[in-house]
Amino acid sequence: MSVPLLQAFQVGRYIAGRKLRGVKRYPLVLMLEPLFQCNLACAGCGKIDHPKEILQKRMSVADALRAVDECGAPMVSIPGGEPLIHKDMPQLVAGIVARRKFVYLCTNAILLPKHIDEYRPSPYLTFSIHLDGNRQRHDESVCQEGVFDKAVAAIRLARAKGFRVTVNCTLFSGEDPDHVAEFFDEAMALGIEGITVSPGYSYQHAPRQDVFLGRNQSKRLFREIFKRGRSKRSASRGSAGRWSFNHSGLFLDFLAGNQAYQCTPWSTPTYNLFGWQRPCYLLTDEGYASSFRSLMEDTDWGRYGVGRNPACDNCMAHCGFEGTAVDDAFTHPLKALKSAIRGPRIAGPMAPDLPITYREHVRHSVTAAAVPEVILTRRESGLRQPRELQ
Ligand code: SF4
Numbered sequence: 001m002s003v004p005l006l007q008a009f010q011v012g013r014y015i016a017g018r019k020l021r022g023v024k025r026y027p028l029v030l031m032l033e034p035l036f037q038c039n040l041a042c043a044g045c046g047k048i049d050h051p052k053e054i055l056q057k058r059m060s061v062a063d064a065l066r067a068v069d070e071c072g073a074p075m076v077s078i079p080g081g082e083p084l085i086h087k088d089m090p091q092l093v094a095g096i097v098a099r100r101k102f103v104y105l106c107t108n109a110i111l112l113p114k115h116i117d118e119y120r121p122s123p124y125l126t127f128s129i130h131l132d133g134n135r136q137r138h139d140e141s142v143c144q145e146g147v148f149d150k151a152v153a154a155i156r157l158a159r160a161k162g163f164r165v166t167v168n169c170t171l172f173s174g175e176d177p178d179h180v181a182e183f184f185d186e187a188m189a190l191g192i193e194g195i196t197v198s199p200g201y202s203y204q205h206a207p208r209q210d211v212f213l214g215r216n217q218s219k220r221l222f223r224e225i226f227k228r229g230r231s232k233r234s235a236s237r238g239s240a241g242r243w244s245f246n247h248s249g250l251f252l253d254f255l256a257g258n259q260a261y262q263c264t265p266w267s268t269p270t271y272n273l274f275g276w277q278r279p280c281y282l283l284t285d286e287g288y289a290s291s292f293r294s295l296m297e298d299t300d301w302g303r304y305g306v307g308r309n310p311a312c313d314n315c316m317a318h319c320g321f322e323g324t325a326v327d328d329a330f331t332h333p334l335k336a337l338k339s340a341i342r343g344p345r346i347a348g349p350m351a352p353d354l355p356i357t358y359r360e361h362v363r364h365s366v367t368a369a370a371v372p373e374v375i376l377t378r379r380e381s382g383l384r385q386p387r388e389l390q
Pocket residue numbers: 038039040041042044045046047048080081082108130142
């Protein structure tokens with residue numbers, strides 16, 4: 001784990017408080033999407049498929065901060081769209097930092113040199129830079145040449161100005177574990193704090209459908225990558241080898257196929273221009289709640305997760321499973337310590353997948369209105385349209 005002690009302490013105290021009070025479901029990271037517009041159109045993006053009038057909308061700072069307070073999570077991740085397009089982003093970030101919450105501002109970094117002086121370095125602010133691999137791989141992934149070089153220059157600039165920086169890497173089909181390992185080396189050499197990594201979620205509305213990894217492919221790929229990290233452990237910097245990850249040890253072990261975790265989508269609730277998105281950051285057609293309380297109390301959580309819903313079949317994203325791993329670490333601290341020291345297991349049998357039960361659910365959902373207080377799904381409200389480029 002690469003997070004600084006201050007963050008580990010504050011987040012640990014928050015979780016311990018929830019556990020002591022017997023709270024079963026608690027938010028860990030608020031995913032705040034204050035706009036959907038982006039200056040890129042990546043092949044695997046499931047966020048920019050909106051009509052122009054929605055892409056031009058911006059969430060107000062007051063609305064965003066109200067959601068931060070309502071949710072109460074100790075960490076706030078701001079993806080998008082591209083957050084740096086939002087002209088009030090510096091005020092929004094300052095408002096969250098003033099609340100002593102840890103902000104991850106997720107950006108493709110193209111606009112970072114232009115806007116960086118609107119932000120002040122703080123232990124509560126991290127620029128999470130989108131980089132999916134080496135120059136060729138990343139430029140291919142974002143469908144535009146030259147973006148890798150801009151992102152790397154922006155990382156160097158942000159580090160030179162004293163900002164916390166992480167790299168957010170999504171892996172797709174056709175990855176070569178050697179290349180990924182080399183890319184992780186390259187990223188760490190830029191002086192970043194750590195790498196956030198997940199297999200790409202197979203968004204139904206992404207421009208390309210052939211880029212996503214299946215569940216077993218993901219597990220095999222991560223074992224191969226971690227093997228390469230382990231092979232040079234003499235220069236080790238993190239539990240999976242010489243790299244630092246912005247994840248718990250047990251989440252890495254899950255990626256390597258050793259933990260049969262169920263998703264806990266409430267750990268990363270999503271607030272965007274439509275409201276509180278049910279059930280998670282990735283599923284966008286399940287409706288919205290009007291309040292955080294309604295999201296937590298009225299969502300039929302049993303309909304989602306591994307084996308419970310076909311849309312969850314290949315999902316191993318950190319927004320679904322990092323919360324599970326962290327909760328497991330608090331419940332089983334010795335197991336977590338062992339995993340942190342040894343790193344993810346890279347050989348031997350994998351943990352069996354959870355059983356498929358969704359035939360039953362699909363049959364049930366045909367006869368019952370399973371989601372109460374859904375405002376409107378985007379399809380019902382006519383918002384789902386072919387993607388328009390800005
Ligand atoms: S940079 Fe992010 S938000 Fe923009 S198109 Fe790419 S994946 Fe989507």
